[in-house]
Amino acid sequence: MKIDNAMTVFKELPKTNCRECGAKTCLAFAGAVFQRHKTIGDCPHLDKAVVEKFSDGVKLPEAHRAYLDEFKKMRHEIINVDLPDAAQRLGGTSANGKLIVKVMGKDVSVDANGKFYTDIHVNGWLERPVLTAIVKSKGLPVAGGWVKIHDLEGGKPWRHMFENQCVTPLHDLADNHPDLFETLMHVFSGSRVEGHMGSDIGVVLNVLPKVPILICYWKAEEGMNSDLHVFFDKTASANLGVDALYSVAVGLTQMFKKIAVRHG
Numbered sequence: 001m002k003i004d005n006a007m008t009v010f011k012e013l014p015k016t017n018c019r020e021c022g023a024k025t026c027l028a029f030a031g032a033v034f035q036r037h038k039t040i041g042d043c044p045h046l047d048k049a050v051v052e053k054f055s056d057g058v059k060l061p062e063a064h065r066a067y068l069d070e071f072k073k074m075r076h077e078i079i080n081v082d083l084p085d086a087a088q089r090l091g092g093t094s095a096n097g098k099l100i101v102k103v104m105g106k107d108v109s110v111d112a113n114g115k116f117y118t119d120i121h122v123n124g125w126l127e128r129p130v131l132t133a134i135v136k137s138k139g140l141p142v143a144g145g146w147v148k149i150h151d152l153e154g155g156k157p158w159r160h161m162f163e164n165q166c167v168t169p170l171h172d173l174a175d176n177h178p179d180l181f182e183t184l185m186h187v188f189s190g191s192r193v194e195g196h197m198g199s200d201i202g203v204v205l206n207v208l209p210k211v212p213i214l215i216c217y218w219k220a221e222e223g224m225n226s227d228l229h230v231f232f233d234k235t236a237s238a239n240l241g242v243d244a245l246y247s248v249a250v251g252l253t254q255m256f257k258k259i260a261v262r263h264g
């Protein structure tokens with residue numbers, strides 16, 4: 001059975017708010033499971049039968065499911081793509097039948113069958129956006145104007161999910177790991193942007209050469225909470241597409257979490 005909302009999980013919990021799972025309350029734990037920050041098995045007080053009942057995980061939101069379905073079809077389209085042309089559109093190069101492009105600052109090669117050659121670990125959140133860009137990117141030059149996901153063409157339906165799955169967890173990470181941005185710049189060849197909209201820290205990460213993401217953080221001050229926003233270049237929907245942007249941003253957030261845990 002798939003988890004389709006947080007209350008489905010909450011109903012099964014002991015509701016003692018014992019905090020052994022690391023969440024402040026059982027309700028917070030249920031929300032974290034639905035947002036895939038925790039798994040239901042992280043509550044040590046559940047019967048094995050309950051954990052097994054939800055072993056199918058969380059039901060994906062409609063828009064994301066549609067993207068994954070479309071991607072399955074697109075996976076076969078790469079064979080018809082002119083790789084040297086795609087390399088130019090993406091801001092990469094081509095040689096020996098492969099397209100070579102920097103992904104998060106690291107060299108990645110892809111052949112005509114969509115096979116990846118790289119030193120970095122390739123999983124779905126990385127593979128899908130790169131192949132999507134090879135097939136669909138319009139290759140517009142970066143415009144230099146930063147906007148939020150809901151301001152991009154087709155971005156409005158993704159706003160809520162993006163806040164839940166990317167912005168909120170990144171905000172928590174930034175609050176709890178002051179070195180996060182230095183680490184990101186180091187690991188992903190990011191570059192610093194000074195004072196965008198008055199932020200204390202701004203880091204640009206290049207998912208692809210023509211698909212930059214700007215993460216801005218405002219530190220807490222007296223009487224003011226901290227804040228975090230994620231911006232995309234105005235051309236992002238033409239150069240990658242909002243669905244693939246969502247996929248990569250959530251994948252990055254999960255990876256940042258792992259890095260933050262490793263670096264304490």
Ligand code: SF4
Nearest residue numbers: 017018019021026043
């Ligand atoms: S460990 Fe289980 S019972 Fe305790 S707070 Fe977490 S979800 Fe609730």
